[in-house]
Amino acid sequence: xxxxxFDAATRVYPGSDTPAxxxxxxxxxxxxxxxxxxxxxxxxxxxxxxLAGLEAVDDGRILVGDRDVTHVSPKDRDxxxxxQNYALYPHMSVGDNMGFAxxxxxxGTDEIARRVAEAAKILDLEPYLDRRPKSLSGGQxxxxxxxxAIVRRPRVFLMDEPLSNLDAKLRVQTRTEIxxxxxxxxxxxxxxxxxxxxxMTMGDRVAVLKDGVLQxxxxxxxxxxxxxxxxxxxxxxxxxMNLLEFGAEDGGVRFGxxxxxxxxxxxxxxxxLLLGVRPxxxxxxxxxxPVEVDVVxxxxxxxxxxxxxxxxxxxxxxxxxxxxxxxxxxxALLRVAPRPGSTHLFAVGDGARLG
Amino acid sequence: MNKAGSRASRYWLGGAALVVTAVVFVVPFIFILFMxxxxxxxxxxxxxxxxxxxxxxxNIVEVIKSRDYMLVTAFINSTILTVASVAxxxxxxxxxxxxxxxxxxxxxxxxxxxxxxxxxxxxxxxxTIWVLQKLGIFRTLPGLILIEIxxxxxxxxxxxxxxxxxIPKELDEAAILDGAGPFRLFFRVIFPLLKSVVVTVIVxxxxxxxxxxxxxxxxxxxxxxxxxxxxxFNFKSQFTTEWNLLFTDILLITVPMxxxxxxFNRKIVEGMTAGAVKG
Numbered sequence: 001x002x003x004x005x006f007d008a009a010t011r012v013y014p015g016s017d018t019p020a021x022x023x024x025x026x027x028x029x030x031x032x033x034x035x036x037x038x039x040x041x042x043x044x045x046x047x048x049x050x051l052a053g054l055e056a057v058d059d060g061r062i063l064v065g066d067r068d069v070t071h072v073s074p075k076d077r078d079x080x081x082x083x084q085n086y087a088l089y090p091h092m093s094v095g096d097n098m099g100f101a102x103x104x105x106x107x108g109t110d111e112i113a114r115r116v117a118e119a120a121k122i123l124d125l126e127p128y129l130d131r132r133p134k135s136l137s138g139g140q141x142x143x144x145x146x147x148x149a150i151v152r153r154p155r156v157f158l159m160d161e162p163l164s165n166l167d168a169k170l171r172v173q174t175r176t177e178i179x180x181x182x183x184x185x186x187x188x189x190x191x192x193x194x195x196x197x198x199x200m201t202m203g204d205r206v207a208v209l210k211d212g213v214l215q216x217x218x219x220x221x222x223x224x225x226x227x228x229x230x231x232x233x234x235x236x237x238x239x240x241m242n243l244l245e246f247g248a249e250d251g252g253v254r255f256g257x258x259x260x261x262x263x264x265x266x267x268x269x270x271x272x273l274l275l276g277v278r279p280x281x282x283x284x285x286x287x288x289x290p291v292e293v294d295v296v297x298x299x300x301x302x303x304x305x306x307x308x309x310x311x312x313x314x315x316x317x318x319x320x321x322x323x324x325x326x327x328x329x330x331x332a333l334l335r336v337a338p339r340p341g342s343t344h345l346f347a348v349g350d351g352a353r354l355g
Numbered sequence: 356m357n358k359a360g361s362r363a364s365r366y367w368l369g370g371a372a373l374v375v376t377a378v379v380f381v382v383p384f385i386f387i388l389f390m391x392x393x394x395x396x397x398x399x400x401x402x403x404x405x406x407x408x409x410x411x412x413x414n415i416v417e418v419i420k421s422r423d424y425m426l427v428t429a430f431i432n433s434t435i436l437t438v439a440s441v442a443x444x445x446x447x448x449x450x451x452x453x454x455x456x457x458x459x460x461x462x463x464x465x466x467x468x469x470x471x472x473x474x475x476x477x478x479x480x481x482x483t484i485w486v487l488q489k490l491g492i493f494r495t496l497p498g499l500i501l502i503e504i505x506x507x508x509x510x511x512x513x514x515x516x517x518x519x520x521x522i523p524k525e526l527d528e529a530a531i532l533d534g535a536g537p538f539r540l541f542f543r544v545i546f547p548l549l550k551s552v553v554v555t556v557i558v559x560x561x562x563x564x565x566x567x568x569x570x571x572x573x574x575x576x577x578x579x580x581x582x583x584x585x586x587x588f589n590f591k592s593q594f595t596t597e598w599n600l601l602f603t604d605i606l607l608i609t610v611p612m613x614x615x616x617x618x619f620n621r622k623i624v625e626g627m628t629a630g631a632v633k634g
Contacts, residue, residue, distance in 0.1 A: 054528050075534035087525035091547040101533035148529075 002065030002155040004028040004051060004188060009070075010059035011046050020046045022212045023060065028205075031186045033179065034217075035203035037193055038235070043212035044192045048158050051190060052081050064156060080149035081158040085165065086141050088133040088148075095120075095129040098147045119147040122181070139170050146178070150185070157182070157189040163198065175202060196236050200224070208232050226344075230351030233276045233344055239304055239319045241276045245348060247312060248273055256289030256309075258337040262345060266354050274351065276344035279304060282320035284328075288337030291318045293328050303327055307334065387609070390602035398599035414603040418590075425578065426586050426604070433582040433608075435496060436571075437564045440503035444560055445553055447504065448511030453545055455512070456519040457527060473509030480573050487574065499575045503564050511556050518552045519545065554622045562612045583608040 006026040012019045021043040028034045036044040049055035051062055053074030061070045069077045080101075088097050098119060099112040107115075120126045123143040133141055142162060149157055162178070163171045179202045182189050193199055199206045200220040207217040208231075216228045220236075227233035233241045246253035248271050252261040260275060267273075291307040302324045308315050320336050328334055345354040390398050391414055392406040419426050455466055483502065484493060492498030522545065530544045568584040575582065586608070590601040616623075 052528075052532060054531070074532050079532070081529070081532050083525040083529060085523055085525055087523060087529035089526065089530075089544055100530075100535075104534040104539065148533075152533075 002067075002188060003030045003032070004156055004190065005063040006047070006051075006060070007063065008060035009047070009050055009057050009062050011043075011050055011055055012058050018212070019058075020212050021050065021209075024214055026207055026214060026217060028188060028190060031188055033182050033189045033191065033202060033204045035191045035193060035199040035206045036209060037196055037199035037206055038209035038215075040194055041211075042209040044194075044209050045160055046212075047209070048081075048160055048190060048192045051156070052079060052158050053077050077156075078154050079156045079158055080152045080154040081160065082145045082149050082162045084161040086133075086145040086162075088141060088144055090133055093130050093132060094125060094136070094144050094147075097133065097144055098151045101148070101152045115151050115153075116147075119150045122150065123147050138166055139174065142166060142174060146181070150181075155188065157187050159189065159191045161193055162191075163193070164195075178202065197238060200236065206236075208235060210235075226353075227276075228353050230274055230276065230346040233346065237278060239279050239306075241278050241344070242282070242318050242320075243346070244275050244277070244309075244311060244316050244318070245313045246273055246275055247271065255337055256335060257287045258289075260338060260343055263355055266345065270347060270354065272348045273354070274346040274348050275338075276346060277338040277342065279319040280321040281339045281342035282318070282336040283339055284320065284322055284334050284336055286335055288335040289318070291320070291334045291336055293330055293332045293334060296327055296330065298324065298327070300324055305334065387602050387605050390599060391606045393599050395597060395599050398597075398602070401598060410599065411603070414599055415607065418600050418603045418607060421600070422578070422589050425581060425589065426583070426607070428579075429581045429583045429586045430608075432496065432580055433565055433584075436500060436503065436582060437561050440500045440507065440564050441557055441560045443500065443504040444507045444511045445556055448508055448556065449515050449546060449549055449553070450541065451508070452512045452515030452519050453541055456516050457524070470509050470512050473505075474513070478506060484574065494575060494577060494580075496575065496580055499571060502570055502574050503567065506570070507560050507563060511560065514556060515549065515552055518549060522548055551622060551625045554619055555625075558615055558619045558623050561615060565608075565612055 004026075005028070006024045009021060009024045010019050011021040024043075024047055026034075036047055038044050046055055050057050051064075053069070053072065057070050061068055063069065064077060064079070089100065092100065095113075095116050098116045102112045102115065116129070117126070120129055123146060125140065125143055125147060128136060128140060128144075133144060136144065142165070145162065159178075163174055166174060175198060191198075191202060200223075203220060205217060206220055206223055208215040208223065210231050216223060216232045218226075223232060223236045227236060227241075230243055234243055244255075246255070248262070248267045249259075252259045252267070253273055253275055254260075255275070262273065289309050291305075291309045293305055293307045295306040297304040297306065302321055305320045305322055305328060307318050307320075309318050310316075318336065320334070322328070346352060347354055386403055389404070389406055392409055392411045394406075394408055394410045397404075397407055451470075455463065455470075487493035487498050487502075490498070492501070526544060527540060530540045535544065566584065567582075568587075571582040571585055587601060587604055590597045590604060
């Protein structure tokens, strides 16, 4: 077991001026489940591939444990990876797929058979060991890919969107299975996904990337409650946080009829502010911002109201969560106000958190 | 009505295609067979007619015996030539295609150009003979094997490359992470996946090399190491030509490749179209 350290790791693709991953500093504890999340093209997969050794590191270092592996070949890094398309060897049986790495490293046949059987038992793959990957279902293939990683007993697991080829139901089920398996094996895991729900539910910690730059790394709760900038605020949580631009006024910003208090020093420095409110923190009442309802999404216990409000900067979309029993009609005019103390403030330009 | 009409015309087109195919491919073969059955006298008429007497067996025996069993040596030579050069093409072609497909370097364009040139530019005979002479392998079977490999390699590379491009790169990466070196990666992971293309290459190139007349004629002159195609000369001379024996010879040396084709027919199409659609 070992932790992983990215020390100002940078990757610039040949022919490009902007780095795909820029000065990534990230410390992953021994046994931790860290999720790299971000929109496509944010550099999350590149970061993972740098750690795997499949991508060169142009600047900075990568350490596994105390060992600098920046220029170590992939096979000597003691890591195993699960690919998005599983990358199973089509011409080998499930058992041979799982044992391939061991065979190459010269482990004895008995030992290989024992370890493959052990992994197959954990993953419920025992009846399929002699089958070819082609004759397995998507979920089974995914488990074989996991098994291939487990069998090697690596110091670090890398997973590159391993669930995105599964159907929605299986994805949710496998999500919990992988998380449980990781807890049980206690192997440091770096997991890449573009799905913030996966990130929130699986990770001990989550690192959000955008345009090759690390935005924030922290526990899911920290990211949800205290996003460091407007990007993280908008990315984490579903439906996304409402981000509304207001002009600073005396004592705070005027949220329709309601006033959200803002510190005087912040108000002085920023004539305009980005106010973030999560949908569940918006209360429908007789005071507040008038919102015209466009769509109501019923989820049973509660519902999301999608509407728009007219601010001084123009129209803005607003989402609010309401109780499922008392739904507003489409086209109705609601007044919403944020629950006191539940708002986030960001600077308008760079989106940095204020206060 | 329109529908019925179009269906009828489709049948007509299909029928016409079959007839044309038959005329182009089957008729010559029947002509060869008839000629091989005829006796010398009838065959010298060179017409398309039913044989009046069955001389097939005696013709075959005569062809095999002629010039001190030259056909037997020729078959051995041709087999060695075909097996060795096709094996060379498969291994080298697959390797080049793999490296070319997977490794990005500034040489790629040049390599592509060279591969295409091999396909487009006709080989120059005299300079090639000069090279072979300097290397001391002119008039030798190994020399001819190298020639056949060189001439067939471009096509083979392109065929392999098209297929390898459909193998996901993650498979390579998984193997690399599993600890496979370049050779193990190629021979244990990539090469087994190329099976259908390998069959195609083997059949297509075997037929080409086995039936090759020009290259053995230029690069391997001399009776000692004649290949099967050169035995055709045995029955043709300036003044007389034994047409019945010539066609018997043609029949004998066509059969192996025909059998190969019939057996692997389906596989060839599979390999040709492999890579066209992702499986």
